[in-house]
Amino acid sequence: MSSQRLVFVTGNKNKLREVKAILESAPGFTIESQSFDIPELQGTTQEVSRAKCRQAAELIGGPCITEDTALCFKALDDLPGPYIKDFLTKLGNEGLFKLLSGFEDKGATALCTFAYSAGPGTEPILFEGRTEGRIVPPRGPPNFGWNPIFEAEDNGKTFAEMSEDEKNAISHRYRALVKLRAHLEGLSHS
Numbered sequence: 001m002s003s004q005r006l007v008f009v010t011g012n013k014n015k016l017r018e019v020k021a022i023l024e025s026a027p028g029f030t031i032e033s034q035s036f037d038i039p040e041l042q043g044t045t046q047e048v049s050r051a052k053c054r055q056a057a058e059l060i061g062g063p064c065i066t067e068d069t070a071l072c073f074k075a076l077d078d079l080p081g082p083y084i085k086d087f088l089t090k091l092g093n094e095g096l097f098k099l100l101s102g103f104e105d106k107g108a109t110a111l112c113t114f115a116y117s118a119g120p121g122t123e124p125i126l127f128e129g130r131t132e133g134r135i136v137p138p139r140g141p142p143n144f145g146w147n148p149i150f151e152a153e154d155n156g157k158t159f160a161e162m163s164e165d166e167k168n169a170i171s172h173r174y175r176a177l178v179k180l181r182a183h184l185e186g187l188s189h190s
């Protein structure tokens with residue numbers, strides 16, 4: 001069976017590794033990457049995702065996917081949300097945990113939004129995946145972003161305490177990719 005080639009535009013090597021592991025685990029897709037750190041507008045997660053993918057399609061000059069990850073704290077009305085990268089860079093994982101020290105509710109949602117553009121000038125289509133959990137003092141190796149402070153409801157472990165396969169079976173990224181894959185498989189059969 002021939003596989004469909006997809007260009008994933010990202011500046012993040014950890015994301016690329018997880019996307020390849022999830023999408024290339026079964027025949028159907030081959031992922032190539034282009035490394036660009038695309039400027040991200042402020043707005044809702046959907047506005048940020050659409051703008052990022054439109055710019056990526058212009059840069060690539062063809063079909064592509066992009067991904068935007070948000071970490072939403074329930075007590076903070078879903079902030080930091082799409083601004084998590086800056087918050088993590090400035091506060092670190094300890095600081096992010098302390099942000100919630102004044103609140104009983106440590107609940108959080110990891111939200112992944114993939115955007116697919118068929119090429120420059122076409123409107124991106126969005127695919128969202130969510131993992132519910134809570135923010136805890138860091139546990140596990142600090143190998144990727146805020147993995148050590150996000151404890152998933154599914155198994156009570158932080159993302160950092162999980163093996164790659166365990167994380168990739170329940171993650172926000174996996175749940176969004178299931179939807180993207182179904183969409184692309186539909187396209188290739190029509």
Ligand SMILES: O=c1[nH]c(=O)c2ncn([C@@H]3O[C@H](COP(=O)(O)OP(=O)(O)OP(=O)(O)O)[C@@H](O)[C@H]3O)c2[nH]1
Pocket residue numbers: 009010011012015036037038040067068069070084085086088144145146147148159173
């Ligand atoms: O612990 C984590 N587990 C994850 O599963 C995960 N996915 C993303 N992140 C981090 O959250 C911010 C998102 O920002 P982001 O979506 O703009 O990513 P990015 O700028 O690194 O890459 P890209 O925009 O070039 O694709 C960045 O700090 C990422 O490192 C994660 N941290």
Ligand SMILES: [Mg+2]
Pocket residue numbers: 038040085
């Ligand atoms: Mg980014």
